[in-house]
Amino acid sequence: MASKVIQALYNDDDVLMHAVKKVRAEHHHIEEVYTPFPVHGLDKAMGLEDTRIAITSFMYGCLGLTVAIVMMNYIMIEDWPQDIGGKPSFSYLENMPAFVPIMFEMTVFFAAHLMVITFYLRSRMWPFKKAENPDVRTTDDHFLMEVGVGDNEKELTALLWETGAVEINVTEKES
Amino acid sequence: MYTFSNRLKIGSFIAMAVGFICLATGFLSAPSTVEEAKAIVASAHDDHHGGGHTEEASHGDDNAHVAEAAHGEEHDASHDEHLLHQLKNRPWAALYVAAFFFFMISLGVLAFYAIQRAAQAGWSPMLFRVMEGITAYLVPGGIIVFVILVLSVMHVNHMFVWMDADVVAHDKLLQGKAGYLNPTFFLVRAAIFLGGWIFYRQLSRKLSLAQDESDDNSNFVKNFRWSAGFLVFYLISESMMSWDWIMSLDPHWFSTLFGWYVFASMFVSGITVIAIITIYLKSKGYLENVNDSHIHDLAKFMFAISIFWTYLWFSQFMLIWYANIPEEVTYYVARFQDYKLPFFGMLAMNFIFPLLVLMNSDYKRVNWFVIMAGIVVLFGHYLDVFNMVMPATVGDQWHIGIPEIGGILFFGGLFVFWVFNTLTKAPLQPKRNPFIEESRQFHY
Numbered sequence: 259m260a261s262k263v264i265q266a267l268y269n270d271d272d273v274l275m276h277a278v279k280k281v282r283a284e285h286h287h288i289e290e291v292y293t294p295f296p297v298h299g300l301d302k303a304m305g306l307e308d309t310r311i312a313i314t315s316f317m318y319g320c321l322g323l324t325v326a327i328v329m330m331n332y333i334m335i336e337d338w339p340q341d342i343g344g345k346p347s348f349s350y351l352e353n354m355p356a357f358v359p360i361m362f363e364m365t366v367f368f369a370a371h372l373m374v375i376t377f378y379l380r381s382r383m384w385p386f387k388k389a390e391n392p393d394v395r396t397t398d399d400h401f402l403m404e405v406g407v408g409d410n411e412k413e414l415t416a417l418l419w420e421t422g423a424v425e426i427n428v429t430e431k432e433s
Numbered sequence: 434m435y436t437f438s439n440r441l442k443i444g445s446f447i448a449m450a451v452g453f454i455c456l457a458t459g460f461l462s463a464p465s466t467v468e469e470a471k472a473i474v475a476s477a478h479d480d481h482h483g484g485g486h487t488e489e490a491s492h493g494d495d496n497a498h499v500a501e502a503a504h505g506e507e508h509d510a511s512h513d514e515h516l517l518h519q520l521k522n523r524p525w526a527a528l529y530v531a532a533f534f535f536f537m538i539s540l541g542v543l544a545f546y547a548i549q550r551a552a553q554a555g556w557s558p559m560l561f562r563v564m565e566g567i568t569a570y571l572v573p574g575g576i577i578v579f580v581i582l583v584l585s586v587m588h589v590n591h592m593f594v595w596m597d598a599d600v601v602a603h604d605k606l607l608q609g610k611a612g613y614l615n616p617t618f619f620l621v622r623a624a625i626f627l628g629g630w631i632f633y634r635q636l637s638r639k640l641s642l643a644q645d646e647s648d649d650n651s652n653f654v655k656n657f658r659w660s661a662g663f664l665v666f667y668l669i670s671e672s673m674m675s676w677d678w679i680m681s682l683d684p685h686w687f688s689t690l691f692g693w694y695v696f697a698s699m700f701v702s703g704i705t706v707i708a709i710i711t712i713y714l715k716s717k718g719y720l721e722n723v724n725d726s727h728i729h730d731l732a733k734f735m736f737a738i739s740i741f742w743t744y745l746w747f748s749q750f751m752l753i754w755y756a757n758i759p760e761e762v763t764y765y766v767a768r769f770q771d772y773k774l775p776f777f778g779m780l781a782m783n784f785i786f787p788l789l790v791l792m793n794s795d796y797k798r799v800n801w802f803v804i805m806a807g808i809v810v811l812f813g814h815y816l817d818v819f820n821m822v823m824p825a826t827v828g829d830q831w832h833i834g835i836p837e838i839g840g841i842l843f844f845g846g847l848f849v850f851w852v853f854n855t856l857t858k859a860p861l862q863p864k865r866n867p868f869i870e871e872s873r874q875f876h877y
Contacts, residue, residue: 316792344757355751 262407263289263431264414265392266423267400271297274401277421278303281405284417289404292396311380315373322368326361392429400424435719435856441849448846455839459524462835470517474830518591519827524836525590526826529581531840533678534702534818535848536574537695541703542567543634544667544696545734550637550660555871556730559723561641562861563711567703568634569855570848575627577844582623582678586616592826595684606685614681622677626670633663645864653867671696679818682825686764688749695821697742701783702814704734705807710852712800719861725798726877732797732806736787739810743784768820771829775816782813815841 268274274297281288288304331350334357339347346352378384396402403423407414411428418426464470546564549557585593594600594607595614601607607614637656644652672692680691688694708731714720753761768776790806791797823831863869 312794355747355754358747358751 261431262411263429264405264407264411264418265427265429266403266405266418266421267393267395267425267427268403268422269400269424270422271401273422274403275300275303277403277418277423280421281403281417286414286417287406289406291404292392292402294397294399294401297401311373311377314376315369318372318376319365319369321372322364322366323361325368326357326364330357330360434859435714435853435861437853437857438717441853445846445850445853448842449850450846452839452841452843452846455835456524456528456843457839459527459836459839463524464517464520467513467517470520471513473520474516516830519830522591522826523830523832525581525592526822527836527840529578529592529826530815530818530822530837531844532574532577532581533822534815534841535570535844536578537699537818538702538706538848539568539570539574540630540671541696541699541701542707543571543630543703544664544671544700545703545707546637547633547660547663547667550657551664553657553868555868556727556875557872558863558866558868559720559727559872559875560707560711560731561863561866562856562859563714563720564707565638565641565859566852566856567706567710568638570851571631571634573847573851574844575631578678579623579627583620586620592822593681593684595681610684614684619677619681622673626674629663629666629670633659633666637663641863642859644866645860647865650865650867671699679821682822683764686761688753688761688764690745690749694742694745694749697738697745698814698817701735701738701742702811704731704738705810707731708735708803709807709811712804714856714861716800722862722873724876725800726875727872728800728803729794729797729877730875732791732803735803735807735810736791736797739783739787739791743780746780746783764824767824767828772820772824772831775820775831775833779813779816779820782809783817786810786813 266277268277271293274291274293278288278291278300282303282305291300291304293300327350334353335347335350341347345356350357391397392404393400393402403418405414405418407428415426415428464473542564546561546568548554549561549564584590586596588596591597595610596616596619601611636659640652640656640659644650644656675692675695679695680687708728711720711723711731712728715723750765753765786809787806790802796802819831819833819837866872
């Protein structure tokens with residue numbers, strides 16, 4: 259379904275922040291904001307929910323720790339408990355200090371990599387993905403706010419001009 | 434200006450008085466003869482195992498037989514002598530652990546303070562007066578530790594074996610170390626370290642207060658330079674202090690990262706105390722410009738340095754465990770055999786607990802959460818010092834009883850009294866620090 263959106267361009271992040279607050283105060287729905295760099299506090303101003311990626315990372319870390327423990331317990335203690343240089347391979351606990359470096363690294367490895375992959379999946383990023391960029395200038399020095407339009411196009415345009423936009427376009431957007 | 438609340442003042446006096454009585458009890462009940470020492474151990478055994486167990490009796494007999502058969506009377510006598518020394522050491526070691534623990538908190542805070550100044554941190558100037566208050570304890574705390582060391586050198590106690598000329602005469606290893614470990618040089622070093630730390634503390638405090646009154650930033654710049662210089666002196670002197678005051682309790686043992694390990698312990702306890710006192714003062718309405726983000730930053734430091742401490746603890750332990758060289762590993766054998774609970778309990782309190790409790794970003798902003806975590810961390814690091822000092826001084830005769838608790842109460846009371854008394858001496862918020870506005874508006 260094609261929907262009509264209004265795209266307002268700004269050339270300063272402070273102006274953008276004020277515009278976002280104002281548009282939200284007037285109860286218009288901001289579809290998306292494109293910026294060339296992270297703007298501090300933009301997510302709060304837009305009312306976006308907090309990310310839960312740290313929680314997933316913690317769980318992946320627990321998974322990595324479990325994998326390391328199960329793996330080394332099987333290999334070093336259960337499957338073939340050899341005497342290697344007098345290390346006590348009678349139980350996992352007795353030989354644990356020797357396993358800690360691996361347990362640590364596996365925890366970090368799982369936590370880091372799976373979290374990054376989660377991030378890619380969740381934000382739909384992969385090689386050969388078609389860039390979703392409404393205006394090339396937003397990667398350089400312009401900020402773009404996209405607001406959904408119903409039948410209030412005139413009113414919204416006036417409001418956006420008022421917030422200090424430098425350019426306003428109304429386009430059809432495939433979704 | 435902060436006014437010392439009466440309840441806190443009376444509380445600190447009561448803690449000091451009770452602690453003093455407990456310590457005195459500890460000293461009075463320490464045995465002075467071999468017979469008394471044996472009686473104490475025997476009664477302790479009865480208490481623990483309920484007396485008339487037959488297996489107990491037979492065990493005792495067995496041990497006695499083996500000892501007699503193998504070594505005869507002489508060994509028994511030297512064993513009893515050893516036991517007497519350990520029991521005599523107990524109140525001294527309890528005093529020393531507590532004295533050192535509270536002293537090391539203020540030294541850790543001093544290091545943190547100097548780092549904040551040298552790094553020109555923008556968030557922390559709001560907390561400088563709190564830190565200066567805590568480091569004020571460096572003066573009485575340092576002098577008390579120094580006096581204990583002087584008493585050790587004067588053979589009032591037997592905590593440091595290498596101070597005993599008889600022992601050194603029969604010990605090749607100690608003779609080899611005598612160039613460094615000799616009483617005169619030991620005290621000279623201690624005096625230099627303490628003098629340097631106290632000098633920086635007093636000077637920095639003076640410059641910090643002068644900065645409030647002046648109309649340019651020259652005092653601030655001077656303080657920055659002194660802090661950077663102090664950090665160089667501190668890293669060297671702290672490391673040597675840990676060899677002198679703690680590692681030399683086990684003079685046959687050595688570890689290269691011991692200085693860092695002691696540093697991590699004092700650093701994390703110091704930061705924890707900053708957080709606790711800041712939260713306390715804020716709850717009383719004295720630090721209105723300190724916000725949750727400051728607490729959050731302190732809690733992040735508590736979390737990170739707890740892990741740093743664990744990293745050093747494990748690095749020291751694992752290298753020695755792995756190579757298992759007899760001359761090094763005895764250190765841990767003594768702790769594994771006789772100190773299981775404090776040794777592993779400390780690991781849970783200093784690592785697992787802060788790791789799980791302080792990992793969540795939101796929890797680090799919840800004041801009572803930080804206080805609870807801080808109390809556990811502080812007890813954990815008391816146990817850490819306990820584990821470093823006790824095995825070398827009292828061996829398997831350790832117990833957390835009246836003298837130990839008395840030590841904590843006495844020095845805790847003195848610490849609280851001295852710190853909060855200093856906090857009343859100057860406004861709690863610096864006026865003219867160049868970063869004060871950034872710190873006031875700090876948010877994370």
